[in-house]
Amino acid sequence: MAWTVTYDLEEFRAAAGGFLRARPARHTTLLTVVSSLVAAGSGRYGDQPPVYGWWTGAGPVEGAFLCTPPYPPLLSELSGEAARELARTLARDGERQITGVNAGRETAETFATAWEALTGAVSGVEQAHRLYRLDGLTPPDPAPPGRPRTATTADRDLLITWCEGFTRETGALRGDVAALVDDKLAHGGIALWELDGRPVACAGITRTVAEMARVALVYTPPELRGRGYAGAATAAVSRAARDAGVKEILLFTDVANLTSNALYQRLGYRPLEDHLVLSFSSASSASSTSSASSTSSASSTSSASSTSSASSASSAGRRDPEQGHPS
Numbered sequence: 082m083a084w085t086v087t088y089d090l091e092e093f094r095a096a097a098g099g100f101l102r103a104r105p106a107r108h109t110t111l112l113t114v115v116s117s118l119v120a121a122g123s124g125r126y127g128d129q130p131p132v133y134g135w136w137t138g139a140g141p142v143e144g145a146f147l148c149t150p151p152y153p154p155l156l157s158e159l160s161g162e163a164a165r166e167l168a169r170t171l172a173r174d175g176e177r178q179i180t181g182v183n184a185g186r187e188t189a190e191t192f193a194t195a196w197e198a199l200t201g202a203v204s205g206v207e208q209a210h211r212l213y214r215l216d217g218l219t220p221p222d223p224a225p226p227g228r229p230r231t232a233t234t235a236d237r238d239l240l241i242t243w244c245e246g247f248t249r250e251t252g253a254l255r256g257d258v259a260a261l262v263d264d265k266l267a268h269g270g271i272a273l274w275e276l277d278g279r280p281v282a283c284a285g286i287t288r289t290v291a292e293m294a295r296v297a298l299v300y301t302p303p304e305l306r307g308r309g310y311a312g313a314a315t316a317a318v319s320r321a322a323r324d325a326g327v328k329e330i331l332l333f334t335d336v337a338n339l340t341s342n343a344l345y346q347r348l349g350y351r352p353l354e355d356h357l358v359l360s361f362s363s364a365s366s367a368s369s370t371s372s373a374s375s376t377s378s379a380s381s382t383s384s385a386s387s388t389s390s391a392s393s394a395s396s397a398g399r400r401d402p403e404q405g406h407p408s
Contacts, residue, residue, distance in 0.1 A: 082138040082162065084170045090118055093133035093147070100135070100142040101157070105293035106214055106329050106353060108157055110183075111147060113287040113295060118149070120288070121264050127151055127257075132177065134170075136163045153181035153358065159188045168195035181207060181360040189357040196361060208335070208358040211342065213350035215330040218323060220316040220348070225309035227276035229317035231269050232283065237262060239280060240271060247300050271298070272318040274310045282310035284318040294322050296332040312344050319348070 087093055094115065101108040101115070117125050129150035136144035136159065144163045148154040159167065171179055181204075182192045193204040232240060244258045265271045268288050273280040282305065285298035296318055301311045315332075322330050332350060334341045 082136065082143075082166070084134050084136055084163075084167055086132060086134040086170065086174075088130050088132055090115070090123065090131070090133065093135065093145075094119075097133075097135040097142050097145040100145060102291040105291035106212075106331060107185075108145075109212070109293060109295050109331050111145060111155055111157060112290040112293065114147060114149065114155065116288045116290045117264055120267070121260070125149070125260065125264065129177075134167070136167070148177065148179075150177070151180075153183050153360075154179065156182060156184035156188050156192065158185050159191070161191050164188055164191040165195040168192050168199055172196065172199045179361065181358060183358045184356065186355045186357050189359050193359050193361075200361075202361040202363060204359045204361055206357060207360040209337065210333040210356045210358070211336050212353045212356060213332050213334065213345055214353045215319055215323070216349050216351045218316065218319055218349045220320070221309055221312045225274075225276075225313050227274050227281065227310070227313065229272050229314065229321075230275055232266060232271035232273050232280075234266055236271075236273065236280065237266065240266075240283065243283060243300050243302065244298065246302065247298065265298070272314055272321065274314040274317065276310075281305050281308075282314045284311070284314035286318050286322055289322070289325070289327050292327060293329040293331065294327045296322075296330065299332075312348060315345070316348055 085096065098115075101112050105112060114126075118131065123130055126149040131147060131149040133147045134145065135142045144157050144159040144167075146154050146156045146167060154167075154171070156164070156167070171177065179196070182189050182196070184192065196202060197204060240262045241259055244262055248258060262271075265285050270287065271283055271285045274282040274284075282301040283298065284296060284300075287295045287297060296315060299311050299315055301308075319330055331353070332345060333356070334345060336342070336355065
């Protein structure tokens with residue numbers, strides 16, 4: 082059994098496409114990233130060329146990964162053997178700097194353990210997400226005032242500003258925010274909630290791949306939060322996808338954001354699986370970071386405690402994470 086690694090997207094699609102499309106919910110981010118690369122080209126996420134790979138034995142493909150710098154490698158569910166061998170394969174290749182890993186919890190932890198043993202790096206949790214799948218849509222009742230509409234190029238500047246705010250709050254978007262907005266607008270992939278002709282929230286959605294699409298980039302400006310606009314925008318984009326025949330409608334949440342998780346479950350989304358984005362650093366860097374963190378923890382705890390109540394009240398409208406990788 083071995084990994085085949087390539088820079089050729091079409092070769093990857095030919096070899097691993099069937100494997101990925103066979104379980105579209107489990108492979109949601111891999112599928113939507115590939116879809117964006119096909120539509121927008123290999124420079125969609127950055128200047129460095131993406132790399133792809135698939136794991137095979139005597140039979141069909143049993144695993145896949147891709148890496149679009151500056152984002153960490155994105156892995157399908159892998160056996161322990163495949164995850165460890167992928168770590169060895171990437172560690173031998175000096176062309177790419179591996180800064181972390183993005184995968185389902187078990188696969189991410191297995192890869193990270195192998196990477197630490199091979200390189201001496203130390204891993205830490207950067208993001209923890211829960212994948213949800215829509216069961217039966219239950220729109221907010223009562224709904225907030227306003228109505229949904231599909232964003233157009235006339236909304237581009239506003240959406241860029243909102244995505245920049247999303248980035249400052251989540252750190253989830255590392256590439257060109259304008260390119261992300263343009264990519265979404267190109268396929269009608271952003272719904273706005275509008276009040277008296279003024280956009281007050283947005284909810285994005287990926288291209289449909291294998292009858293699956295994923296809600297992402299849910300955002301409300303800070304001054305407009307706590308009014309139900311994010312939930313209404315999410316319900317609107319979810320309904321539009323269902324009406325268009327999409328069979329599996331998904332979204333990720335921040336596991337720690339209890340408000341957001343509760344909101345999406347009220348809308349009819351049900352938990353499917355957990356994912357981790359782990360970051361790698363050298364042992365010396367990790368040690369110095371830990372020391373600095375412990376020095377400041379006493380003062381920060383008091384401040385965090387005093388602000389947590391206000392923060393949680395509006396957190397549902399703040400963000401819907403892109404699971405470590407926009408698509």
